[in-house]
Amino acid sequence: xxxxxxxxxxxxxxxxxxxxxxxxxxxxxxxxxxxxxxxxxxxxxxxxxxxxxxxxxxxxxxxxxxxxxxxxxxx
Amino acid sequence: xxxxxxxxxxxxxxxxxxxxxxxxxxxxxxxxxxxxxxxxxxxxxxxxxxxxxxxxxxxxxxxxxxxxxxxxxxxxxxxxxxxxxxxxxxxxxxxxxxxxxxxxxxxxxxxxxxxxxxxxxxxxxxxxxxxxxxxxxxxxxxxxxxxxxxxxxxxxxxxxxxxxxxxxxxxxxxxxxxxxxxxxxxxxxxxxxxxxxxxxxxxxxxxxxxxxxxxxxxxxxxxxxxxxxxxxxxxxxxxxxxxxxxxxxxxxxxxxxxxxxxxxxxxxxxxxxxxxxxxxxxxxxxxxxxxxxxxxxxxxxxxxxxxxxxxxxxxxxxxxxxxxxxxxxxxxxxxxxxxxxxxxxxxxxxxxxxxxxxxxxxxxxxxxxxxxxxxxxxxxxxxxxxxxxxxxxxxxxxxxxxxxxxxxxxxxxxxxxxxxxxxxxxxxxxxxxxxxxxxxxxxxxxxxxxxxxxxxxxxxxxxxxxxxxxxxxxxxxxxxxxxxxxxxxxxxxxxxxxxxxxxxxxxxxxxxxxxxx
Numbered sequence: 188x189x190x191x192x193x194x195x196x197x198x199x200x201x202x203x204x205x206x207x208x209x210x211x212x213x214x215x216x217x218x219x220x221x222x223x224x225x226x227x228x229x230x231x232x233x234x235x236x237x238x239x240x241x242x243x244x245x246x247x248x249x250x251x252x253x254x255x256x257x258x259x260x261x262x
Numbered sequence: 263x264x265x266x267x268x269x270x271x272x273x274x275x276x277x278x279x280x281x282x283x284x285x286x287x288x289x290x291x292x293x294x295x296x297x298x299x300x301x302x303x304x305x306x307x308x309x310x311x312x313x314x315x316x317x318x319x320x321x322x323x324x325x326x327x328x329x330x331x332x333x334x335x336x337x338x339x340x341x342x343x344x345x346x347x348x349x350x351x352x353x354x355x356x357x358x359x360x361x362x363x364x365x366x367x368x369x370x371x372x373x374x375x376x377x378x379x380x381x382x383x384x385x386x387x388x389x390x391x392x393x394x395x396x397x398x399x400x401x402x403x404x405x406x407x408x409x410x411x412x413x414x415x416x417x418x419x420x421x422x423x424x425x426x427x428x429x430x431x432x433x434x435x436x437x438x439x440x441x442x443x444x445x446x447x448x449x450x451x452x453x454x455x456x457x458x459x460x461x462x463x464x465x466x467x468x469x470x471x472x473x474x475x476x477x478x479x480x481x482x483x484x485x486x487x488x489x490x491x492x493x494x495x496x497x498x499x500x501x502x503x504x505x506x507x508x509x510x511x512x513x514x515x516x517x518x519x520x521x522x523x524x525x526x527x528x529x530x531x532x533x534x535x536x537x538x539x540x541x542x543x544x545x546x547x548x549x550x551x552x553x554x555x556x557x558x559x560x561x562x563x564x565x566x567x568x569x570x571x572x573x574x575x576x577x578x579x580x581x582x583x584x585x586x587x588x589x590x591x592x593x594x595x596x597x598x599x600x601x602x603x604x605x606x607x608x609x610x611x612x613x614x615x616x617x618x619x620x621x622x623x624x625x626x627x628x629x630x631x632x633x634x635x636x637x638x639x640x641x642x643x644x645x646x647x648x649x650x651x652x653x654x655x656x657x658x659x660x661x662x663x664x665x666x667x668x669x670x671x672x673x674x675x676x677x678x679x680x681x682x683x684x685x686x687x688x689x690x691x692x693x694x695x696x697x698x699x700x701x702x703x704x705x706x707x708x709x710x711x712x713x714x715x716x717x718x719x720x721x722x723x724x725x726x727x728x729x730x731x732x733x734x735x736x737x738x739x740x741x742x743x744x745x746x747x748x749x750x751x752x753x754x755x756x757x758x759x760x761x762x763x764x765x766x767x768x769x770x771x772x773x774x775x776x777x778x779x
Contacts, residue, residue, distance in 0.1 A: 197595050218573070219639065222581035223602045230587045233345065235352075237423040238574045 188253050194227045195249070204249050211243040221246060228252070234259040265771060267305070267446055268482075268532070274301045274442060275478075275536050279466060282540060287463035294460060294540065295433055298442040302405065309404030312369050313440055320414040321435040323362035324421040324428035330354045331424075355422050362418055370411045373403055378620035406445035408617055412571055414439050417453045419575055426454050434461060443536035447529045447776040449547040449567035456542070464541040469741060472748035474538035476740055479755045481531030486763030487719035489525035491712050492517045493772040494764075498707045500681055503691045507699025511691060512674075519677045520720065523551070526565075526776045545570075550727055555665040556642075557634045557672055568617070572610045581606035600640070607635055618680075623688070627679045634672060715762055 195204050198220050210216045216224065224246070225236045234256060245255045278297040285293045303310045334351055336344050371379075380396040387394055417438065421428045429435045437460050438453055499506060499514025506514070530547045537544045545567040554560035561569050580586065581602055590598040608629075615628020649656050675692070682688035704713070729736060740748065765771065 198599070200595070218577075219603055220599070222578060222606065223599065225578070226582040226587040226590075226602065229582055230584070230591070236582070238578045239420075239423050239425045241578070 188249060190231060191228075191249050191252050191256070194224065194231065198223050198227070208248045210248060211246045216246055224252075228256060232256050232260060265765070267774065268485075270301060270305055271443070271446070271532065271536065275539065278442075279471075279539055283466050287465070290463040291437055291461040292433060294441065295437040298437065298440040298445070301442040302440060302445065306405050309402065309407075312373065312404050312407065313410060314436075315369060316366055316411060316414050317432070317436045317439050319362055319365045320418055320439060321429070321432045323358055323418045324435070325430070326358045327355050327418070327422050328428040330358070359418065359422055363415065366411055366414060370407055372399065373401055373407060375616070375620045382622075406447075409448045409450065410439050410445060412575075412617075413450055416450070416571060416575060420453060429453075429457070437461075441537075443533040444544060447526065447533065447774065448565075449530060449533070449545040450571050451545055451567070455545070459542040462541065466539060466541070468745045468748075470541050471539055472745065472752060473737065473741060474535045474540075475752050476748070476755075477535030477538055477737075478532050479535075479752060479759060481528040481535060482759050482763070483719065483755065484524040484528030484531065484723065486759055486765055487715060488723065489521045489528060490764035490769060490772065491708070491716040491719075492521035492524065494708045494712060494769075496521055496681070497770075497772070500691070503687075503694055505699055506694065507697045508695050510699060511695045515674045515678050515681075518681050519674060521772070522677065522680075522775055523548075524723070525772070525774060529774060529776065550730065552670060552673075553666060553727075553731075554669050554673075555662060556638055556669055557631060558638060560669055560673055561631070568614070572614055576613060577606050577610050580609045603639055604636060607632055611635070621684070623679065623682065623684050626685055626688075627676060630676055630679060712764065715764070 192204050195202070199215065202215055204210075207213070207215065211221070221241065225241070228234065229236055236255065236259065240255060240259075245251055274297055278293065281293045281297065282290050299310070302313055306313075330351055334347055336347060339347060376399050380398070384394050384396045417435070420426060429438075434457060438451070438457055441451070441456070441460060444451060496514050496518035499510060499517070503511065503514070527548045530544075534544045547566050549563040549566060551560055551564035554563050586602065586605060590601050593601065611628040611632035612625065613628070614631070615625040618624040618627065646656065654661070678691060679685075679688050682691055708716075726736065740751075743751070
């Protein structure tokens with residue numbers, strides 16, 4: 188989870204990611220910076236997030252992103 | 263022959279509806295397939311061979327990709343070995359995809375772009391002092407090749423991504439790629455959305471039949487009442503642009519924008535209506551594009567299915583590629599954010615331009631939007647900060663109206679580039695906007711009765727937009743009307759289009775613009 192906070196803060200600094208539950212719905216993450224987030228997650232965790240996984244539920248909070256990473260790592 | 267495609271669509275819809283209705287439920291998708299292939303064969307003749315090649319290649323590639331997955335088992339392997347095996351599987355699948363894309367795009371590149379690239383290369387070599395004669399391919403572009411090729415690619419890529427398993431029945435794959443209503447101008451469909459509908463075998467019912475016919479008539483209304491009349495004005499202005507100045511050129515651009523929207527969305531309405539008859543919902547392609555607040559928003563509302571195709575199959579793969587990730591890894595965050603914006607968007611808009619046609623004009627058209635997108639994305643945070651600093655409500659009506667007008671001006675320039683025969687003419691017409699020309703004699707170009715019909719019809723389209731904005735769903739209201747009333751509404755609307763439509767003697771039918779792609 189810490190690593191995900193770090194990546195998010197690199198892409199858009201100065202946001203309260205710990206309590207955020209609407210990163211996509213609240214337009215903090217747009218399609219453009221989600222692409223960067225995906226690229227960094229793929230690189231950091233050696234996983235492959237494809238457009239199939241690009242649904243708001245997977246990116247609305249750090250916890251949901253963490254769950255996505257874990258599910259892809261264990262696939 | 264003018265309106266050949268509409269006549270073909272009409273005849274095939276009637277025949278297919280009858281055959282589909284009398285077929286047993288399980289064989290109905292075969293009726294749709296035979297009809298689609300017959301439609302293509304009659305319309306395109308020899309060109310059908312390219313469609314069949316794409317179908318066979320897509321079917322085999324998807325099956326092969328699935329077989330690679332089935333060949334290996336990841337269960338019980340330690341993490342390290344599992345990762346190594348996953349990488350091996352991915353590599354094998356990608357090899358199949360590469361071969362498939364070479365075959366599929368190879369056909370498209372050869373038929374659509376060979377002459378353009380050959381002549382461009384010859385011009386380039388001539389600049390270097392080398393004169394070469396270039397071969398020319400003289401094969402008519404098969405109907406809808408730019409649409410079905412991309413549809414087919416999306417199917418195979420999604421099988422590779424694991425979104426669904428490959429279709430084992432080649433007839434079903436063939437139907438997805440060749441479904442006749444969407445061959446001419448789209449919209450692009452997705453396999454997982456369309457296939458269950460195409461093969462459901464639902465019987466035709468009165469609701470679907472009248473909803474479909476109603477939507478088709480709405481499409482005919484847009485084409486014959488609006489597009490063909492707006493074309494009278496835009497054709498005159500753009501053919502004799504050297505005679506005209508500022509105001510007239512702007513009228514020409516507005517008329518062309520109306521023409522393009524009414525014609526393209528009209529054909530999409532017809533395709534959607536035909537599919538509705540069989541209980542099939544095609545992808546949405548328009549969502550009130552001229553109310554967009556920026557050019558990005560415009561492309562989310564205009565030709566939506568093309569935009570989402572490029573997002574899923576160009577933008578995301580490029581922006582999440584290992585190459586780009588490595589490139590930006592050690593960059594400062596601000597620079598990395600800019601680079602990851604520029605490179606994928608460049609690929610998307612360069613290819614979007616090229617998709618529209620094999621000429622430098624279309625590439626420039628794509629790159630025009632690329633530049634606008636970059637400027638918008640870089641400047642909007644700055645503007646937002648300024649507006650927040652001065653406590654300006656960014657969602658007030660005046661600011662939104664300004665945004666819409668600004669977007670319309672930028673889109674209008676894009677439309678001019680799209681319409682002009684080449685970039686030199688575009689720049690000449692663009693400069694004409696800022697000079698005085700001879701007076702525009704409105705009624706020497708368009709007869710008063712045509713102008714009045716155009717204005718009234720356009721107002722009807724505007725009213726339909728206002729109704730949508732008020733969250734009133736006309737389609738669901740129409741669905742609730744009795745079959746008897748539906749019949750009379752459709753009959754009356756068709757009669758109005760047939761009586762007052764701009765076609766036949768005295769009208770030059772414009773070519774379907776998006777049908778040429």
